[in-house]
Structures are given as C-alpha cells and as structure tokens.
Amino acid sequence: MVLGGGYAGLRAIKFLQRQLPKEVELTLVSDTPIHTEKTNLHEVAAGTIAPNRITFEIESVLQPRVDFRVETVMKVDVDHKQISFASGDILPYDYVIVALGFKSESFGLQGAENALPLDSIDSATRIQSAVEQQVARYAKSKDPNDLNVVVCGAGFTGIELVGEFTKSLPKLAAKYNTPAINLTCIEMATHILPMFDQGLADYAVDYLKQKGAKLLTGAKITAIEPNAVVYSDDEGEHRAYANTIIWTVGVSGSNVIADSGFDQRRNRVVVGEHLNMDAHPEVYLVGDVSAVMDPASSRPYPTTAQISLKQGEIAAKNVVAAINNQPQTTFTYQSAGTVASLSDTNAIGEVGKMKLKGYPASALKKIITDRSLLEDANLRTMFKKGRYDIYH
Structure with missing residues (x-):
C-alpha cells in the first residue's frame, strides 16, 4: 500500500x-484524485497560469492492476x-x-488564521481569487489596503511567489484601472536564499527590488491581524498593512x-x-x-x-x-542542481559548478518542470501541459 x-x-x-x-x-x-506539481503552486497563486496546467488525474498514469482509492x-x-x-x-x-x-505550519503564531497559506492547489486558487477580488474592490472602497499584498516568508516558495507577482500585479492594476499594487515580503533571516551562491542571491534580491517588491529582512513576525502583519526589528515593532496576507513561512x-x-x-x-x-x-x-x-x-x-x-x-x-x-538499497542523495524562478523569463540556478541567472536559468526551470511532468505522468501529459506548449 x-x-x-x-x-x-x-x-x-x-x-x-x-x-x-x-x-x-x-x-x-x-x-484527491488529482496530482499537483506543487513546486509550481506559486504560479497559480499569482495568476500567471491556470490550475489545470500543473495538475493531472492520478488514475491516468496507473495500470489497471492498481486499486486506486480516494x-x-x-x-x-x-x-x-x-x-x-x-x-x-x-x-x-x-x-x-x-x-x-x-x-x-503556523508555529502557533497569534492570528495565523488571518493569512492565506500556500500548500495546495485549492489554497493557490484561493490566493489568486483573493488578490483579484481586493483589487477589483478598490474602485468602490478606495481602501489603500486593497492594493497592498504582503507575503510572509522569503524562503524558496515566498521568493518564487514574489517573483510571479511582479509580473501579474501590474496587469491586475491595468485591468481594474487602479494605482500601482504594493508588494511586500517579510523575512526573519537577514539574508535570503542561503542555499545559493551569494552572488546569485544578490541578483535575485536586486531583480525583485527593481520590479517594485519591498523586501524586509531581519523582521520577526509576531502576530497577524485581519489587515496587518505585526513584526519587530532592531528599531522596534511595526505593522505592514494589507487586505491580502499570504503565509509561506514553513x-x-x-x-x-x-x-x-x-x-x-x-x-x-x-x-x-x-x-x-x-x-x-x-x-x-x-x-x-x-x-x-x-x-x-x-x-x-x-x-x-x-x-x-x-x-x-x-x-x-x-x-x-x-x-x-x-538486500535493501541504502538511500543516498546527490543534488542534481537547484533553480529558483523569479518570473516566467528570469531565474537563478546552480547545477554542479555552473551558476546561471536570467533567461538561461529560466529555461532550465522550464526543462525541469517538463521533465517532472514526464516522470510523474507520461509523455502525452508533458506535451499537453509542459512549458513549451508542444501540442499547440
């Protein structure tokens, strides 16, 4: 079993x-009867791809001999x-x-229920819907917090989500004819993406800042209120106000x-x-x-x-x-490389001694996604849902 x-x-x-x-x-x-490529949830949450692009029916890749139970x-x-x-x-x-x-995991944080977690295809679609609803609401509410989005956590998922948002939020602002949407990411650590070479991590930070994201590091989140993230740093306690708060911390x-x-x-x-x-x-x-x-x-x-x-x-x-x-086989692991997406055309990556950034790293990320679809599902699914739209 x-x-x-x-x-x-x-x-x-x-x-x-x-x-x-x-x-x-x-x-x-x-x-669930659906398999989700969870490494791509941030794309659905940001609204840059449809949910069906990262999901497929589990039963479609099983032999008839397998008793599949939902x-x-x-x-x-x-x-x-x-x-x-x-x-x-x-x-x-x-x-x-x-x-x-x-x-x-909320780690017992006070008010954690006020944030939207990103851990499933359903939660990703809820985030996408919540962001768009708040932006659309601004026309009548004129509440500036409707145009504020806060991402809690600058780990792998948080950074990839922020990267996708730098592409999708300007399009939402144009769609609903609103002022620019403010994007903030709050992280307790003083340095982000420690799994990467410092030069690549700096490249990612600089890119996101150039695209308008505000990165607050060394900021410990102490509570989440209905429309604000409470955090503390060396200068004391602060609040980052937003009507959309997303939790990617752990x-x-x-x-x-x-x-x-x-x-x-x-x-x-x-x-x-x-x-x-x-x-x-x-x-x-x-x-x-x-x-x-x-x-x-x-x-x-x-x-x-x-x-x-x-x-x-x-x-x-x-x-x-x-x-x-x-005899049993001993588990050993050697990383094949790590790639973090910053948008659909930008990324950072390390494969062996090779360090990549910009479009080459982004292309590698797409290849990894397509390979995952091939190995998790089959060739037909990869052609249908892969990042190069070979069927189309």
Whole structure:
C-alpha cells in the first residue's frame, strides 16, 4: 500500500507497478484524485497560469492492476498492520509506503488564521481569487489596503511567489484601472536564499527590488491581524498593512503522523538508511513525513521535490527487494542542481559548478518542470501541459 499521491507516492507506485508481478496486490490511496506539481503552486497563486496546467488525474498514469482509492487516511496502525480511513474503512497491509506530504505550519503564531497559506492547489486558487477580488474592490472602497499584498516568508516558495507577482500585479492594476499594487515580503533571516551562491542571491534580491517588491529582512513576525502583519526589528515593532496576507513561512508533515503515535517532530519521523523503521521494517516513510540524516552534515536532508522523488523510488525498490528476500538499497542523495524562478523569463540556478541567472536559468526551470511532468505522468501529459506548449 502506498499512502499519498504526491511526488514520492506517485514515484513509488509507478515503480512498483512495473517491478512486481501481477499477483502482488497494489493499492494507492490519495485524498484527491488529482496530482499537483506543487513546486509550481506559486504560479497559480499569482495568476500567471491556470490550475489545470500543473495538475493531472492520478488514475491516468496507473495500470489497471492498481486499486486506486480516494480516501482520507486517519491512522497508520503499525502494530496491527492496518490503515484507518475517515470513511470508517480499515485496510490491512503487508508493506506500506507512507508519503502523506506536508501542510502549512503556523508555529502557533497569534492570528495565523488571518493569512492565506500556500500548500495546495485549492489554497493557490484561493490566493489568486483573493488578490483579484481586493483589487477589483478598490474602485468602490478606495481602501489603500486593497492594493497592498504582503507575503510572509522569503524562503524558496515566498521568493518564487514574489517573483510571479511582479509580473501579474501590474496587469491586475491595468485591468481594474487602479494605482500601482504594493508588494511586500517579510523575512526573519537577514539574508535570503542561503542555499545559493551569494552572488546569485544578490541578483535575485536586486531583480525583485527593481520590479517594485519591498523586501524586509531581519523582521520577526509576531502576530497577524485581519489587515496587518505585526513584526519587530532592531528599531522596534511595526505593522505592514494589507487586505491580502499570504503565509509561506514553513511546513510540517501530515497530522496523520502524530495521530498515529509515531515518534516524530513536526510530523516527521527519523528513518534509517533504507527509509524504513527499525521496529517495523515493513513501514517506509518518505517525503515530507520523513527525516533522513545527511551523513555529511549530520542534519536531516531538506524536504524538496527532488529528494522526495528519489526517496519514493528507493522505498519502492526496497519493498520489491523485501518481497524477493534480497538486500535493501541504502538511500543516498546527490543534488542534481537547484533553480529558483523569479518570473516566467528570469531565474537563478546552480547545477554542479555552473551558476546561471536570467533567461538561461529560466529555461532550465522550464526543462525541469517538463521533465517532472514526464516522470510523474507520461509523455502525452508533458506535451499537453509542459512549458513549451508542444501540442499547440
């Protein structure tokens, strides 16, 4: 059984359906019939692409042998080797790959409900709709906060969202004949995009500022009010007023992990080098619900789509090995590179020793998106939904 239809879960079930004989029963469980390329949620939230460009029907990439169930998982009972669902059904398993993904994490922040999280296709469409509704409302309200958008967090997702907004917000202002829309990003760290070379990070900051974005670093968010983000810096407490506030600060694993009684932190379970539990080797945890230690840093690997895909494949390979009484494969990871989009024609990236910025990095980002569609779905889906519109 594979729980979750995201990057890791889909990669796992596609491997299993190819590698295991037909007499082995395969079940995939997802709380939605749709797979979302979540690394592109910022584009939907900013309104630069339609939701159907980053989604596809999960069943369309499964073999008929796979029992695909659209269910909400409530509990993984490792002692009795069974899964409980919100519907009341209970299903047994011999092996399970838990790939239940992430949720937005507010860290107990006061007033967090006043911000819009970005963690799913539905939340992305809510953000896009909210921004446009506020801009359209300005004609009657004349409330300046209708033309203020604040993004909380300048991590990967936050920066990519700000980049997309620098393209879409001027178009919204022109559409509704309003003054310029003000875009602010608030970040506690003093430097953004630390995973990149400093020169590339500086390029990203300079580009976003040139496009009108206001980046507030060294600013700790202390509360979110209905129309303002409260933050403090070296000069004291301040408020950034806006009627659209978006939360991209952090994520944690699925609540099912804590609800199932796993030994966890932020709904992530530390697993061994084979991605399974020592006490229950038939249970594999991958993606955002797992913590795999990087031997080089003695810290968990970051939760990225790239790592999740590799984990899904290794976990599936190890299930096949376990069924065939063969040795397990150790999970190792070497980054294939990192690219952060700043707009549809600009980005920064590092691939090996190569550092890219501007359109070349943007082109690489599009290639990565197309490759992801190919590997997560199939060639037809890539041609139909890829970034070069080959079908059209």
